[in-house]
Amino acid sequence: LTAAILAVMLALMWLSLRRQRTRPDPVAQTEALLRTRLSRLGFPSRPGEGLLDLLHRLQQEQPELADRAAPIILRLIALRYGRAQASKADLRELRREIGRLKG
Numbered sequence: 383l384t385a386a387i388l389a390v391m392l393a394l395m396w397l398s399l400r401r402q403r404t405r406p407d408p409v410a411q412t413e414a415l416l417r418t419r420l421s422r423l424g425f426p427s428r429p430g431e432g433l434l435d436l437l438h439r440l441q442q443e444q445p446e447l448a449d450r451a452a453p454i455i456l457r458l459i460a461l462r463y464g465r466a467q468a469s470k471a472d473l474r475e476l477r478r479e480i481g482r483l484k485g
Contacts, residue, residue: 409461409468416454416480423447423485433459447485454479 417427425444427436437455440448454476461468
């Protein structure tokens with residue numbers, strides 16, 4: 383009986399952990415969308431490059447694109463590291479702005 387209870391508890395814990403890992407992070411997904419868009423515009427991000435480093439490099443290499451991308455990047459940084467929670471509306475608007483980025 384003890385072994386059966388332990389097995390059920392372990393199975394429930396495993397399912398709980400598995401469910402948490404597979405839940406996508408909407409801010410990370412929006413960041414990935416931005417990086418993909420910038421790459422398509424000829425500005426791929428480097429491995430391990432954070433958003434702030436990406437912005438600084440963008441300002442040096444493509445200042446006009448940086449002017450348009452900076453508000454998006456700064457909002458993503460605030461959502462990722464600030465205290466504010468990202469609402470669905472905030473993320474939807476960021477995705478729209480990312481889609482409107484032109485080279």
